[in-house]
Amino acid sequence: MHRFDDITHQHCLLVAGLAAAFAKSLGLGEGECHRLTKAALLHDVGKIHVPTAILNKPGKLDANEMALMKRHPELGFAMLTGQAFHPEVLQVVRSHHEMLDGSGYPDGLKANEIPDLVRVMTVCDIYAALIERRSYKAPMPGEKAFAILDGMTGRLDAAIVEAFRPVARAFVPRFPPHA
Numbered sequence: 299m300h301r302f303d304d305i306t307h308q309h310c311l312l313v314a315g316l317a318a319a320f321a322k323s324l325g326l327g328e329g330e331c332h333r334l335t336k337a338a339l340l341h342d343v344g345k346i347h348v349p350t351a352i353l354n355k356p357g358k359l360d361a362n363e364m365a366l367m368k369r370h371p372e373l374g375f376a377m378l379t380g381q382a383f384h385p386e387v388l389q390v391v392r393s394h395h396e397m398l399d400g401s402g403y404p405d406g407l408k409a410n411e412i413p414d415l416v417r418v419m420t421v422c423d424i425y426a427a428l429i430e431r432r433s434y435k436a437p438m439p440g441e442k443a444f445a446i447l448d449g450m451t452g453r454l455d456a457a458i459v460e461a462f463r464p465v466a467r468a469f470v471p472r473f474p475p476h477a
C-alpha cells in the first residue's frame with residue numbers, strides 16, 4: 299500500500315490508530331483489539347486494484363469509476379482469503395462499507411447481518427475519511443465530522459457512534475466535551 303499510494307497508506311494508518319484506541323476504550327479483549335487493528339491496516343488493500351487516477355481524482359467519479367472504486371472491499375477480501383487471516387479480519391475487510399439499513403456494499407447486508415467488529419470499523423473509517431485531506435476536499439474539523447456520524451441514524455450503530463465520541467475527541471485535541 300505504501301508503494302502504491304501514500305494517501306491510502308496514511309488513511310490505513312489513521313484508521314488503525316483510531317481502531318486500536320476505540321477497541322481499547324470499548325474494553326474489547328486482547329484478541330479482538332488485535333484483529334480489529336490488523337483489519338484496519340488491511341481494510342482498503344483492495345484499492346491497489348483501483349488506478350490512482352481514480353483514487354485521487356480531484357472531481358466527482360463517473361459511474362464506471364465509482365463502480366470500480368466500490369469493488370475494493372471484495373478485491374481486498376479475495377487477496378487475503380486463503381492466507382490464514384482470522385475470519386473476523388476477512389469479514390471486516392469485506393464488509394466495512396455495509397450500512398445497517400442495507401444501503402451499503404458489496405453485499406447489501408442489513409442490521410444483524412453486520413457483526414459488531416465491522417460496525418466499529420465502519421465508524422472509524424468514515425471519521426478518518428472526513429478528517430483527512432483529499433485531492434477533492436479539505437480536512438474537516440473533528441467536531442463537524444463527529445456530527446456527521448451522529449446524523450447517520452439508521453445507517454450506523456448509534457450506540458457505537460456515541461461510544462466513539464471520546465476517541466474522536468482524543469484524536470482532535472480541541473474537540474469539545476459532550477454538551
Ligand SMILES: [Fe+2]
Nearest residue numbers: 341342394395
Ligand atoms: Fe474502504
Ligand SMILES: [Fe+2]
Nearest residue numbers: 309341342423
Ligand atoms: Fe477506508
